[in-house]
Amino acid sequence: MFDSSANHRHLRHRGVHPRHVVSDRTALRVGIFAIIVVIVTALFTTSANATRIKEVAAVQGVRSNQLVGYGLVIGLDGTGDQTTQAPFTTQGLQSMLQQLGVTLPAGTSMQLKNVAAVIVTASLPAFAQPGQNIDVDVSSVANAKSLRGGTLVATPLKGADGQVYAIAQGNLIVGGAGAAAGGSKVTINHLSAGRIPEGASVERAVPTPLSQGDSLELDLNSADYATARAVANAINANKGAGIARALDGRVIKVRAPTDSDARVSFLADLENLDISLAAPAAKIVMNARTGSIVMNQAVTLAPCAVAHGSLSVTINSNPQVSQPAPNSGGQTVVTDKTDIAISSQPGSLVNMPAGTKLADVVKALNALGATPQDLLAILQAMKSSGALTAEIEVI
Structure with missing residues (x-):
């Protein structure tokens, strides 16, 4: 059996009073309980305020731009275009050779199997500057069997205005494999398309209207009047009454500082504001x-x-x-x-x-x-x- 009196005498011998031990244990329990309450409160607060403005809206005019170009992939192991059925492949190769100072005799017929004509696409992100690298996608436009092991030759990428915004070049990454023999063919994944990570270098920047005027507009990802009102109310509560105004179910107009540094800080605060969203439509x-x-x-x-x-x-x-029947002459x-x-x-x-x-x-x-x-x-x-x-x- 446990002898509490003997334990108390032992504590007195060590100079510790039993009442002090009880009070210390009580304080420890209270401290642990307070920590649990703080953690639970933080969890509920985080879940309740999980939606921020940056997750439901974006600044109008700050967007990516699509680029496209026509190029050639060389170095293929006999899996390129059949040039008799894709004459534009040889035309593109002749044009490239002429730019490099190589002139072919008139009437030259090229039967190439290691070249493929491709379309190169890329997305130019907002605020991209010359010298930065972006990813590109390369897809065959003719009858090439595979682009595996190929190299994309320098290809200008143009925007919707016809201007060159990037130059793409590099070795392709094709995720797949294939084999053919005796008329049978087995293919795993897609071999006529590939990707070049950071395969294009930006040559021209696209101006954005971020610093223009004394106001900017936020566009909701999906039109909803309740969300537009919630975003405007959150901005006004944090930055002052009348700063934001919902124009319709998608656009919120916000007065912003004209100085570039101040506007960036202003937007950094805005996009991290918490909002309460109403239940979505069924x-x-x-x-x-x-x-x-x-x-x-x-x-x-x-x-x-x-x-x-x-x-x-x-x-x-x-x-x-x-x-x-026999001898009937039939077939x-x-x-x-x-x-x-x-x-x-x-x-x-x-x-x-x-x-x-x-x-x-x-x-x-x-x-x-x-x-x-x-x-x-x-x-x-x-x-x-x-x-x-x-x-x-x-x-």
């Missing part, structure tokens, strides 16, 4: 090609009854040999005998209860036992009948 996105269905948390379902049945069509083709003919069968399975009427939460809607749809392709038609029919409260977008 929406269902359907991909008709893959059968994918995605719905958000605001989708609700009213009571309804659904009958679902399956319809299948089966076609069988069997070759039949018609053999003529042996092979014909196909086609059998077509259509089966329709009846579907029972399923009563689907109301679902005010996404989990309830998913449970009710799973009860139908329908495939994703069938759900595309069922959800559209529910929308037409008024039982489904959501916007349906088919992509």
